[in-house]
Amino acid sequence: MxxxxxxxxxxxxxYNAVDEQVEYGGNCGQIFSHSPQVWQDPNIEDEEAEQFRTLSEANGVGPWVIHSSYLVNLCTPKEDLREKSRDSMQKEVDAAAKLDIEYVNVHLGAHTGAGVDGGLDNAASVLDDLDIPDGVTVLVESDAxxxxxLGGQFEHLATVRERTEQDIEFCLDTAHMFAAGYDLSTAAGVDETFAEFDDVVGLDDLACVHLxxxxxxxxxxxxxxxxxxxGExxxxxxxxxVNHDAVEDVPLVLETPTENGKSFEWNIQRVRELREE
Structure with missing residues (x-):
């Protein structure tokens, strides 16, 4: 399935995220642990976390992903932003462990003048500073x-993995890949893109897709x-x-808009209609 x-x-x-997911007809999902627009601690209470875990198990919803704050910039050369990004990420992986969430998703961010190589070095270094709990994996997401x-090229993802001591995996965003130049509009283009990802990064480390x-x-x-x-x-x-062998067992998480009378429920159903099972 x-x-x-x-x-x-x-x-x-x-725990309300679980009820909402079930309402949409979803069986996996993603959350922010706090507002993504500000530097803020998750502050998830023990009882709240227990209810989230219980409801997820009872409804067969999982895996879950925590998406990190939009303010996090792993590639930054600025020490103050680096420290805030590291501290925020540490709180995210700790919150994931508390909620029994398997993944924390993060963008590499912008090198803002450090250069591609310097930015990737910075990202790997921030990741190395994290104390990631057992059972939690950081996913680096592809970018537009x-x-x-950085993150618009598969080589960026592979390089960060080479340079960090952490066992990271990856999340591919279809809209981001397309915007970055990977043409997913045809079956041939999808085949070529997955072949390149497999060659450069490796499909074994693809843990999630933002569809x-x-x-x-x-x-x-x-x-x-x-x-x-x-869309395009x-x-x-x-x-x-969605029918490619590369994503047969990979969770597909939607970040589609809510407009024109179409909700997450509509988009989830659309994916099920397109998926040939």
């Missing part, structure tokens, strides 16, 4: 590659998500992607 779900809210308690942001269509054309470096099959990737590309 395909594992597909959405990014859901912990407003009112982390605008400005000095999003794109509002912008391939190679534009513009990150704006569209409903499944209704389109139905052919999405169908080829």
């Amino acid at each position: 395909v594992r597909v779900g959405a990014h859901t809210s912990i407003a009112g308690g982390a 590659g605008s400005g000095t942001k 999003n269509d794109s509002k912008h054309a391939c190679g534009t470096n513009k990150d704006e998500h569209a409903h499944i099959g209704e 990737i389109g139905e052919e590309g999405m169908r080829a992607f």
